[in-house]
Amino acid sequence: MSNTLQIVWLIPFLPLIGFLINGLGRKQLSKTLSGFIGSSVILASFLICVFVFFQVKNGNTAIVHYFDFINTASLKVGFDFQIDQLSSLFLLIITGVGFLIHIYSTSYMHDEESKDFAKFFAYLNLFVFSMLLLVMGGNYIIMFIGWEGVGLCSYLLIGFWFKDNSNNDAAKKAFVMNRIGDFGFLLAVFWLIAKLGTVNYGLHGVASGSEDIGVLTILYSKLSTFDITGITLLLFVGATGKSAQIPLYTWLPDAMAGPTPVSALIHAATMVTAGIYMIARSNILFTMAPFTQCVIAVIGLATALVAATIALQQNDIKKVLAYSTVSQLGYMFLALGVGAYTGAVFHVMTHAFFKALLFLGAGSVIHAMGGEQDMRNMGGLKKHMSITHITFLLGCLTIAGMPPFAAFFSKDQILAAAYESNPVYWVVGVLTAFITAFYMFRLYGMTFLGKFRGTHDQEHHLHESPSAITLPLIILAILSVIGGWIGIPEVFMHGGDRLEAFLEPVFAKSNALVASLHPTHELSHSTEYALMAVSVVGALIAIVYAWNKFSKYQKSTAEETGLGKILANKWYVDEFYNAIIVKPMQSIAGFLNNVVEKKGIDGFVNGVGKAVNYSSRQFRLLQTGQVSAYMLLMVVATLILFIIQLFL
Amino acid sequence: MPINYYIFLALALFSIGVVGVLTRRNAIIIFMCIELMLNAANLLLVAFSKTHEATASLATSGSDAQIFVFFIMVVAAAEVTVGLAIIVMMYRNTHSIDVNFLNRLKN
Amino acid sequence: MNAIIITAVWGIIMMFGGVFFKEKSTPKYWAIGGLIIAIIANCYELVKQETFFTIDIKEMLVFNSFNLTFITIALLCTLLLFLLNGRDIEKVGNNVSEYFALIFFVLCGASIAATFNTLLTLFLGIEILSIPLYILTASDKRNLKSNEAALKYFLMGAFSTGILLMGIAFLYGGNTATPSFYISNLNIGEGKMPIMMAIGLVFVLIAMSFKVSAAPFHFWAPDVYDGAPTVFTSFMTTIVKAAGFIAFIRLFAYSFGNVHAQWQMLIAIITAATLLIGNITAVFQQSVKRMLAYSSIAQAGFMLLSIFAINQFAREGIVLYAAAYSLATIGLFAILIKMNDYTIDGFNGLAKQQPVLAFTATVFLFSLTGIPLTAGFQAKLYMLIAAVKDGHQHWLVILAVLCAAISAYYYFKIIQAIYFKEASSPDNYDWDILPSFKILLIITAALIIIIGLFPTLITDWLHY
């Protein structure tokens, strides 16, 4: 079909080109050049994305087929790109935020020597490429390609400074945990293949938007409830790996070992939302599996809460942000769990803005502090770095859910949906929101307020970062302020939720399904107002308290005790995993290697040889060298033969 | 005479020969015992030749066995020559006719 | 017929020649000449199916493509032996031409044993085959090992003769219907055979097993092969043993073929014992000569499969096996004779000092192991096909191949020594290795490989 969307292959292709140029020419290229290439390709594909977005907005969606990836009698997988509302939105986020972060990196990574600099951009481009593949993929396999691709890139980027082995460990941890996720994902896909014989979203995606119910009936006919629940749960396992949910979240905080822009791009804005994207993509299946939804909701909430509590006691500025990311992701899963797909996507977007903003801000701070990340050695930076300070404050307000900032709307949407399905969800959610507000401002306070607690030379190196860094901050700040306005709830403004309208086709079928299964009562405006009020007020209180407490924070060597200690040690989850998984595996492997393999199997094989040798030594003794003995044996043998022949 | 008598007689001689071969260590005696075994076979053949002469039709049937015995004697004579030569040679080299005396080849 | 008479006559010629030959090396050339004549005559008989001598032998011998082919092979192998080791025969003692004479007599006996048609000729053949061998074994008079070997060989040989005769007597007596020594008359149709014939059969079976050194009647073999002068060992383990097998299979195929089922179990037991004892005992041997003695027992175990399963494949296979096995073993012994040190370490680093010897030795060992592309493989293949086709006792076949694997173990120990170990002592060889010797070895190896590729070159003669 001669669709203008045919050109979408350019979107991932350009970053790939960038990767190749930077990768192959990293010895030759100068820093400016490679930085320019790296960013410009992203910009280019961003522009295309914008074009595509408007195409989609005018209702031009398509699955673009390029070539057969696998085409056998048993399985057909096209190398397809799917362009619809959902993917186009994500495309915008990825390329847009990605571009800003590239700009930012040009300055942030400037101290690296030029070939590492080029390498860094190569990896970034590669990441963007994979992420785009993930989002645009027209079926689970292409998605999985991107899925693994981003995992690889995050591995490479976390271990970017590979001289330090702790980085490598973090990288390995990330990759392995993701693999555990993939374990689930793949099983789900196999299950789909076994049952449906296809891996396209086609059967239950937007592509067949026309015969909605038809598709559902097909699915119901082919999949038992058990199948659906199983498949969705397994998919969710995959999501927990990628999107750092309980039980697989521990890699994300460690992943902060990577350069800050990486944390911002991969571990905040884009990659970690892959799980949400995937579930939103297969929304129908999930809607068909209420049990799974419930699981997702609970896991999401739990993650949100746990992560938030841990964040309370972290002193590494990036760690705090990391845990806040985890807990925000928890929100999104809550949203998915309660079926508020739009809310989830909405929060993904806003979160992308403010979390990227916060990370880049933190990065700017760290940059200024000369690599110092411990907040206890910071403080009073606001007079040194005004722009960073302002933008960071905006970011904090946003994440704390202050109206009219972006997160207010998205979070509100989620909480409302949660309340709809089950008030308990809402209570926990709000609680988490308060905690979030608190630790964010603890962070803000310890960093920017009070007086400086670092060393002297650090102090007189303090300076505002260059424009390449501040510019993205400003843009992101603006976005995170206004970004939420595309999703203004009905109560404020009729038809204000343009996002909902925009994404409607994607989730149409699930909504229809939900409606058909259990028609829910729309929340009354009053309750909705009440809910908002509670969350806002609570958050405000938390902010104020935190502000007072930490604006005059003093470094104290006092060891944390009780709950504080547990939180500081992240609920000892890592230790726990070590004890129940890593250690046993190592010892079992050791046992197999040293005992079963060497002594057991190989021992047996060699034993046969030994046995032959031994019996040889014994048989020789028959040959006594004495004729009489020989003939005696002969006669005895004769006797035996006779007996056999004559009497048996 | 029933044929079985001859058979048992021959077997007896044969077995005695075997026992001698097994139990004696003097090479010459062993060799003589072997001769005894041969003779047992001879006797048996002759006895059979006579039964066949009785049963079978042809006039000459059974004679082949006696011819065979003759050839056995021929061979025995030849064997004795060689055998005694070997024993004498060994005696010359070792001054012993004990079959277990030479025991270099074993295992 | 030609072969028998010519070998006998030429034996006598050699005997008298001993008086006239001045040069020690003269007898060799005469012997080779005579052998060539015999071969030509025999081939003529094989092709033309007619003999130079018209004697009324009353069907006491039969000449068909089967046994004539075998005789040809035996004569050719002997020729090869003379060519390779003629000078080593001269080294044994002073009575060179007598040795050759005896060898000719042995060949005569082998030909009779291969062509016998009555038990009388079988008996005479075996005796004519054995008695010269006793002498050849003893021929190294000063060497006590030689003496011991000779004594053991003689005593046990005579003992087995007694057993054979007892068996023949019973076979004759038990066969009341057609009393005769002609093996065709021994064949008394299907059905249970009379007790006396059964006894006779067992006696004969034992005697034949003794001749082909099948366990548990093999005890003489290792000591005799070890004690005898190596040239004659090489002769005994190959041609003589093969002749024994031909006699064995002819007797049991023609006389007792119909009652196969009634004695197959015995053969199965003997075969299994032979395979196990031969192979396993060989593993631990340090002296290559003795190891080859045991390996010859092991190979006999494989050949016994042909008697276990008497069928077309068995008949073709035994001849093929005789050729393959004889060629390889003669070649190997020819190399061994050149060594001063008969232990496996003696072979260390042969590859460096004597690449040709090393290579050919490897080919021979491959053939003995039964690696494809060598005659040995084809021979074993035929044997296995025969045994499997027979359809009884599959365990025996499995055992056979497992033993073949064991045999790989000890054969390859030599190969390891040849190629992968460093020479322990530099002067481990008689350096009188002539180019002709090497060329002959190479020809032998080539033959083995050619037969390995086209066994039909031999087996076709059986269908001639």
Added chain:
Amino acid sequence: MDPQNISITFPHLLIFVPLLAGLVTFLFKKEATVKYWSLFSCVITLLISLLSLYYSNNKALSGLDFNYVWLPHIGASFSVSLDGMARLLTFLTAVSFPLIITATFKNQYKNSNIFYGLLLLTQAGLMGVFLASDALLFYFFWELAIIPVYFLCSRWGGEKRMAATFKFFIYTFTGSLLMLIGIIYVYLHTAAVHDRAGALISEHSFAISYFYAAELSAPQQNFLFWLFFIAFAIKMPVFPFHTWQPDTYEQSPTAVTMVLSGVMVKMGLFGVIRWLLPMFPQAVLKFDMIVIMLSVIGILYASLIAVRQDDLKRLVAYSSIAHIGLMCATIFTTKQIGMEGVMIQMFNHGINIIGLWIVIELIEKQLGVRKISELSGVAHDAPILTIMLVVIAFANIALPLTNSFVGEFMMFSGLFQFNVWFAVAALISIILAAVYTLNMVQKVFYGQANPLAATIKEISVNEQIALGIIVVAIFVTGIYPQPLFDLTNDTVMQLITKFK
């Protein structure tokens, strides 16, 4: 042997070019000549097999490509045929040898003429195994492929080489002898062969078509199945017949290890697909559970052991065992999707593992060690090597867009369709694979360079070429595997129909 059917075809060239080249190699004296000559002949072989990919039409197996009657009265003939799978594997063979020779071009071997001669003979043997469509011929080549390897290993291997190689040889020899009995047994149940006139040529036939057609009762199939399977299992190797492999890989000269692990293990898989499955379908359906269970145990077992290996070679050896185990398990599911996966995986596994060996060889050659614990931070001074390795390593753990992904994906999904729990158990190996592979990459290449590793130089051009080709191959087949599927489509179809 009537002349009209003596026509030289691709299969012949594939067998005889390396054979003759190998024999000629023995004659050369100068090392350089030897190397260039053998490289040249390998390239020729590669060209031939490339041509064969294009010019021989894509059709299912049939023994009639070329048929020189070899031993008429026992019905053996020198018949070879080139179906899809054969073409794939011969291509693998043809590709791998030039790579190996190029990568090890700088290595010094004493008596290099013998070394390379034997190497080429091995190639000939392998080609024969993949091409033979006559059971006896198959057995011939099956054995002949081992012999040169035996010599190569015990002559040029590590210090414990003799024991290891000896074990390897006896082990495989025993297996193949058992198979020989199996072959004979089936042979005796084949139909008689008649010539055009209808006259009897031989009672039975070794031709593969006759073997497929042999009537075998269920009990017969059952024990024949094991006779054949053990031989193939030892070769692959499948747990618990694998213990020869790590020692042999460790002790062999790396060039030979590449041949062994890259191509020779495929002999076992090939044997199963070409002979075992079509001959004994009932037995396969009877025993598939047992075999698959063994394989799956083997997968986990080998992966776990690999986690604990400190020696690079042993690590790769065990990872290879795991991969092969997966292929074996999948083959016995007789699910079409899995079978398609196996086909292309046989090729890709070869490429990847050769790549890994090359890297290890380069490290060992330069630093003289291959203990993971003694290495660190190689990446600093050898970035290109590192990049190559990382790519190959990730291909080894089947990252998408690398060649192994598609194959393993389809194999797992075949296994899943056969039995969910086996699939789950086997799938754990992808996690373990990630663990040990990344461990290796990290410990050896990342981190601070220790004094030993600091001495490493960047790899030379010929090595870069070899690795470069491999990396390119990894990506090309990873992104566009379709040609491989098309190539082996016929074989799979032919096979699957037997189990429908």
Added chain:
Amino acid sequence: MGVTQILFWFLSALAVISAIMVVASKNPVYSILALIVTFFAISGHYVLLNAQFLAIVNIIVYAGAIMVLFLFVVMLMNLNADSEPPQKNKYILYGGTIAGASLLLVLVAALKQTATADQMVETNVGHIGLIQNLGKILFTDYVFPFEISSVLFLSAMIGAVIISKKEA
């Protein structure tokens, strides 16, 4: 019980007893003499069976030539009772005896119930054993074996010569 029976039993007893003597007696010379007695007994059986030719040959060849040869050798080595190597190995002694005995036992047991039990042996009738008949057959039908056995003797002769000849 006619005279034949009596002779039969007498000769049989003689043969067996003297055979046992051969095995049992310490002194080789006695063994030889006992063996000669045995041969005479066997010849007597031949006479009973009317195989006169064989009876004669047996006396001449065995009792005459062979045993005298033995006697010579024994004398040559002047062996006597105390030079006789005693069988120290009890296992072989008893084992051998038992083995031989049980061999006899097994065969007799097997033959007890054979169909040929009632076959009779023609004693002192029939003329196949007469010298003229055997001679005729020997030089007509059996001329080939007769000739070929000369090879046997030749080789035996050569053997005796080269083995016992003193090395120059």
